[in-house]
Amino acid sequence: MEPVLTLKNVGFRYGMAWALRGIDLEVNEGELLGILGPNGSGKSTLLKLMDGILVPDEGKILVRGKALSSLGRTSVAREIAMVSQENYFRFEFSVLEVVLMGRFPHLGRFQFEGPKDLDIALNALKATHALDLAERSIHGLSGGEKQRVLIARALAQEPGVVLLDEPTSFLDLKYKREIFGLVSSLSADKGISVVVVSHDIDLVSQYCKRIVMLRGGIVHDSGEPAEVLTRTNIEAVYDCPVLVDNNPVTGKPRITLLG
Amino acid sequence: MNMTPIRPLSAGKVITISALMCACLFLVVLLSLLLGTAEISFDRLVGAFSGSLPAADPSALIIFKIRLPRIILAGLVGFSLSLGGVVFQALLRNPLADPFILGISSGSALGAIMGIVLGFSFAVGVPFMSFAGALLTIYLVVALGTRKMGMESSTILLTGVILNAFFTAIIMFFISTASSSRLYTMLFWLFGDLSQSHYGPLAIIAPVVVAASIVLYGFSKHLNIITAGEESAVQLGVEIKKAKMACLLVVSLIIGLVVSFSGLIGFVGLIVPHLARMAFGSDHRMLIPVGSLGGAIFLIVADTLARTVISPSELPVGVITAFLGAPFFIYLLMKRGSQWSRS
Numbered sequence: 001m002e003p004v005l006t007l008k009n010v011g012f013r014y015g016m017a018w019a020l021r022g023i024d025l026e027v028n029e030g031e032l033l034g035i036l037g038p039n040g041s042g043k044s045t046l047l048k049l050m051d052g053i054l055v056p057d058e059g060k061i062l063v064r065g066k067a068l069s070s071l072g073r074t075s076v077a078r079e080i081a082m083v084s085q086e087n088y089f090r091f092e093f094s095v096l097e098v099v100l101m102g103r104f105p106h107l108g109r110f111q112f113e114g115p116k117d118l119d120i121a122l123n124a125l126k127a128t129h130a131l132d133l134a135e136r137s138i139h140g141l142s143g144g145e146k147q148r149v150l151i152a153r154a155l156a157q158e159p160g161v162v163l164l165d166e167p168t169s170f171l172d173l174k175y176k177r178e179i180f181g182l183v184s185s186l187s188a189d190k191g192i193s194v195v196v197v198s199h200d201i202d203l204v205s206q207y208c209k210r211i212v213m214l215r216g217g218i219v220h221d222s223g224e225p226a227e228v229l230t231r232t233n234i235e236a237v238y239d240c241p242v243l244v245d246n247n248p249v250t251g252k253p254r255i256t257l258l259g
Numbered sequence: 260m261n262m263t264p265i266r267p268l269s270a271g272k273v274i275t276i277s278a279l280m281c282a283c284l285f286l287v288v289l290l291s292l293l294l295g296t297a298e299i300s301f302d303r304l305v306g307a308f309s310g311s312l313p314a315a316d317p318s319a320l321i322i323f324k325i326r327l328p329r330i331i332l333a334g335l336v337g338f339s340l341s342l343g344g345v346v347f348q349a350l351l352r353n354p355l356a357d358p359f360i361l362g363i364s365s366g367s368a369l370g371a372i373m374g375i376v377l378g379f380s381f382a383v384g385v386p387f388m389s390f391a392g393a394l395l396t397i398y399l400v401v402a403l404g405t406r407k408m409g410m411e412s413s414t415i416l417l418t419g420v421i422l423n424a425f426f427t428a429i430i431m432f433f434i435s436t437a438s439s440s441r442l443y444t445m446l447f448w449l450f451g452d453l454s455q456s457h458y459g460p461l462a463i464i465a466p467v468v469v470a471a472s473i474v475l476y477g478f479s480k481h482l483n484i485i486t487a488g489e490e491s492a493v494q495l496g497v498e499i500k501k502a503k504m505a506c507l508l509v510v511s512l513i514i515g516l517v518v519s520f521s522g523l524i525g526f527v528g529l530i531v532p533h534l535a536r537m538a539f540g541s542d543h544r545m546l547i548p549v550g551s552l553g554g555a556i557f558l559i560v561a562d563t564l565a566r567t568v569i570s571p572s573e574l575p576v577g578v579i580t581a582f583l584g585a586p587f588f589i590y591l592l593m594k595r596g597s598q599w600s601r602s
Contacts, residue, residue, distance in 0.1 A: 053493050077496030088488045090352045091541035100267050101484050105496035109477045112544070113267040121267075157495070 002065055003028050004160050004193045005050055005080075010059035012042075012049055019045045020217045023059070027161060030191040032184055034204035036228075037214030038238050043197040044085075046214070047163045050195065051082045064160070077105035081154035082163040087146070089138045095149050096134045099124055102156025117156075124155035127190075128182055144175030151182065155192075162186065164196040168203065176200060180207045205229050205252045213237055229253035268542050276545065280552035284334070287556050291330050291563040296570045297321050332456035333562040333576070334555040335464050336521040337531075339471075341554020343510045344528030345535065345546050346475055349482040350506055351412045357528040358514045361419035361507075365426035366396025367518045371448050372433050375441055381455050385448075386519035393515025396422055397508065410503055412489075450575030451524035453562050460520050471513045472551060478506055479543035486541065524558065524577045526584030531557050533591060 003026035010023040020042040027033055027050075037043050048054040049061060052068045061068040063079050071079075081102070089098070099121040100113050107113065113121075125131040128148040133141065141149065147167055154162050164183065168176040180200075184207045186192045198204050204211060205225045212222040215237045221228050231244045234255060247254040293299055299318050306312040307319040314320075343358030351360070359365075370392025374385035399422055404415035434445055481502045484492045493499050535550040558576070561583065565576040 051494060053490065073493065073498045074496040077494065082494045084490055084494065086488050086490050089486070090354070091349075091486050091536065093483075093487070093541050096267065097483075097540075097542065098487070101480075101487070101495060104480055104484060107480070109480075112270045118267055153495075 001029055004064060005195075006062040006065075007050070008059050008062070010049060010056045010061060012045055012054055012056050018217055020049070020214075022218055025212060025219070025222075027193050027195055029160075029193060030187050031193055031210060032187040032208050033193070033195045034208030034211045035195060035197045035214065036199075036201060036204060036211060036237075037220075041214040041237075042217040043214055044165055047082065047084075047165050047195065047197055050161075051080050051163055052076045053082075074105040077157055077159075079159055080161045080163065081157040081159040082165070083147070083150045083154050083167060084165045085169070087150055093138050094134070095125070095130065095136050095138055095141070096121060098138050098149055099134075099153045099156050102153040105157060120158065121152075121156050124152040125149075127155060127186070128152040129178075143170050144172075144178065147171065147175070147179060148182070151179075155186070159192065161193045161195065164194065164198075166197055166199065168198060168200055176203060183207070201229065201234070201255050202247075205254065206247070206250050225252050229255065268544060273545050273548060276539070277548040277552065280549060280556070284552055284556050284559075287559050288330055288334070291559050292322055292326050294563055294567055295321070295326060296566070328456040328458055328461060329453050329562065329566075330559055331461050331465075332520060333453050333559045335461070335468050336453065336517045336524060337527050337554040337556070337558025337561075338551045339468055339513045339517045339554070340524065340528040341531040341535075341557070342472060342475065342547065342551040343514045344532040344554075345543065345550040346478075346482065346506050346510050347528075348532055349486050349543060350503060351416060352486055352488075353412075353416070354533070355529070357525075358510060359523070359525070359528065361400050361415060361511070362396050362422035362426065363393050363511055363514050364518065364523050365423045365430065366399075367393040367515055368449060368523055369426045369430055370395075371519070371522070372430055372445050375444050375448065376433055376437065382457065382459075386460065389519035390515050392426075393511065393518065396426070397511040397515070401504075401507070410500070410507075415507075447575055448522040449577075451522040451577035451580070452575055453521055454566075454573070456520070464516055464520065467516055468513055471509050472547070474509050475506060476544075476547050478502055479547050482506070482543040483541065522575075522577070524580055526580040526588070527554055527558055527561075530580075530584045530588060533588075537591075 005027035007023050007025040011021040012019050023046065035043050035046065045054065049056055055069060063071065068076065100117065103113055103117040103121065122131065125134055128151050130145065130148040130152055133145055133149060138146070138149065167179050171179065180203045183194050183196060187194045208225065210223065211225055211228045213220045213228050213233060220237050221233050229244060231242060234242050234244065241258040243256040243258055244253055246252065292304055293301060299321065303312060303318040304322065307322045312319045340358055347356040347358055347360060348354055367389040371385050371389035374388030379385050379388060400415055400418050404410055404418040406414065434442065437445060481497050484495050484497055485502070489499055531554045532550045535546050535553055539545045539549055561579040562576045565579045566573045568574065
């Protein structure tokens with residue numbers, strides 16, 4: 001099957017310094033892809049390139065075979081949704097209003113949301129277990145609640161791909177687990193491709209079928225968790241001593257930081 | 260799931276509330292036509308409009324030659340300032356923004372004051388100079404504030420602040436060297452003056468304001484999304500550079516235009532958008548019509564006060580808006596300040 005997103009030899013630089021180079025990557029239909037790498041390795045830049053917010057300086061990105069750069073912003077938003085770290089509501093909106101913003105790329109300039117849009121928004125809230133928040137103000141939510149609402153907004157776009165930039169930073173254990181569980185059910189049950197950038201190596205190991213590991217703007221390694229999450233790889237990429245064994249419950253690689 | 264049915268904002272609700280605001284506006288206009296130094300009874304007002312009073316009747320003259328054009332100007336100016344405030348607050352994601360924040364006020368003031376110094380007429384020359392000053396300011400803000408990555412809000416805000424300071428210095432220079440008769444005219448312009456209204460300019464302003472409101476209304480969903488961050492706006496499908504540039508230019512154009520005929524009237528573009536937000540929430544599909552109509556109502560009321568409180572003499576309308584606006588704003592800040600600045 002044709003990949004949803006294809007990156008061919010993609011490079012991007014801020015000024016003269018290359019942030020990413022020679023990235024070849026495919027995101028397949030319905031897969032949950034984890035992207036790991038230390039700070040500054042180009043993870044967020046990669047996500048922004050995949051969403052067309054940044055334009056590659058070399059190489060090209062295809063969305064279902066079409067060049068990303070040839071699509072208008074609304075077409076991109078119907079295919080790709082992103083939950084970034086910058087989310088900052090200056091004025092008061094209800095949770096439902098925020099999720100309905102996800103319908104923007106599907107509506108005409110002067111068009112109001114109809115019953116169908118409301119249905120989609122409510123279903124998105126249901127899928128992220130946030131339906132009971134619908135009438136609350138976005139300002140009154142906890143970190144975990146807000147993250148679920150923003151994922152619901154992304155779902156309301158009815159995209160083929162959802163990109164998540166560190167969705168679990170600032171969240172406690174319970175919410176981390178909940179978000180990853182939610183994200184993996186999106187790909188498993190709804191056939192949505194999910195690309196998640198994270199620093200939670202163990203969670204990525206547990207939930208993602210495929211991992212791409214970045215280091216200094218290039219792909220250091222990629223493949224299944226057991227192939228990528230080796231002691232050699234992690235010590236090289238994160239530059240610190242670790243112990244890697246298998247999680248006795250899931251059998252997936254488990255990382256312990258050594259003092 | 261036992262939930263009360265929740266519904267998104269509908270066009271019907273926007274239209275209903277806008278219609279109510281229009282009815283309110285009509286009543287305020289009526290009241291304002293009746294009030295003033297010369298007493299005009301309701302009967303004579305009806306007579307003037309139905310044509311049963313001769314056109315040369317003093318009441319008819321006062322209504323059609325003096326009060327009506329002034330009220331229409333006040334309405335259009337209030338409408339535009341408040342519309343500009345709503346849009347700029349969203350665009351700059353700054354609840355303290357008003358339509359003058361990018362320095363358009365000082366640019367047009369500088370133009371107007373140079374027009375006054377040069378002895379131009381109040382009907383043509385001064386507005387022309389003022390509008391030219393506004394356009395120059397917008398051009399400078401956009402040209403100096405645009406980077407490779409597009410217009411960044413903090414950059415254009417800073418550019419506006421700097422231009423404002425620079426133009427104010429030049430204005431001060433002209434004021435301090437002006438003769439006393441011109442000084443009076445200048446001050447009146449700086450505090451806003453709606454008494455010089457004629458139908459000619461109104462015929463230009465009205466269609467421009469209507470067209471601008473329609474264009475801006477087409478961006479109301481964009482503005483909702485932009486208030487939640489520019490990057491997420493792009494992710495949701497907003498062509499951010501185009502949307503920002505279009506809104507900025509359209510607002511600047513109407514503000515430059517109305518200010519050139521009214522002088523500087525503060526607080527309308529700050530207070531009315533806030534009131535509208537408090538009453539109707541943050542959805543710009545509601546805020547734009549409600550805020551604009553509210554601005555029209557507010558300024559007509561303020562101008563009616565300006566020409567009646569010390570009748571037969573009158574105050575600059577900006578004195579009234581500031582006098583009403585500032586305490587009210589402080590009250591609002593005390594009451595809900597923390598909620599505005601929360602991120």
